[in-house]
Amino acid sequence: MSAPTLDTGTRADAPATGPVVDERVRLRRLGPGDGVRGGILLGPVLLLAFWVVGSATGFIDERTLSAPWTVLEAARELWDDGRLQEGLVTSATRAGLGLLLGVAVGLVLALVAGLSRLGEAVVDGPVQVKRSIPSLALIPLLILWFGIGEEMKIYTIALGVLVPIYIHTHNGLRSIDGRYAELAETIGVSRTQFVRQVVVPGAMPGFLLGMRFAVTGALLALVVVEQINATSGIGYMITLASSYGQTDVIIVGLVVYAVLGLVADGAVRLIGRKVLTWRRTLES
DSSP: OOOOOOOSSSOTTTTTTTTHHHHHHHHHHOOTTTTHHHHHHHHHHHHHHHHHHHHHHSSOTTTTTOOHHHHHHHHHHHHHHHHHHHHHHHHHHHHHHHHHHHHHHHHHHHHHHHHHHEEEEEEEEHHHHHHHHHHGGGGGHHHHHHHHHHHHHHHHHHHHHHHHHHHHHHHHHHHSOOOHHHHHHTTTTHHHHHIIIIIHHHHHHHHHHHHHHHHHHHHHHHHHHTSSSSSSSHHHHHHHHHHTTTTHHHHHHHEEEEEEEHHHHHHHHHHHHTTTTTOOOOOO
């Protein structure tokens, strides 16, 4: 005869019921990031609806802000002329080169400062000084050093990218639990293995967060540098249109900047969801 067991009313391995199950089913049905994507699109859609209704009813004066259909017609003409494609390629190239340079330098500095106390003592101070000085304030000095050509524009964008990459990656490195280092030392893990298996995954969330700020910084710097003696690019198109009072062309350029920002940020977030599948967060 077996010994009696204590019935607590529920088993530890029994499936949850009631509201907990409903919530889990709802979250699985939504999928990772579905609510976030919907939230991102809601704001622009409402803004566009207000613009359309305001222009159709005359609430928004076309002399102040061109109607959406006027902007679409201007975009079509620019596309047929090839000016829109040319400006888009030029701007995307500038932003991409500046972003790559800033990410590379910021990542190297973050690794040097995050993995070595001597490196942190040498690197962190100058980066924090740079952090307190807006990159756009350095444009006069960069013009003196590199002239007013493409080199100056790319370096300006890189400076706007460097700091957020460094700050967030460095913070991610310093936030890694020290017990992992103790465990690695105990079991004899090599430094290369430790960096690959512990440091890189631990710093990845901070790096990806820094990338989102870096993309924004790159576009902000791009808007400014393309209006400084530029002869091509979306910023040049906007500057030229402002000289002739072409509000519709200006809005086309601003929409292109906005689309570039949304696409770049969406790409970073998508990469983050794919790379950080091991993290159990509220979003995932």
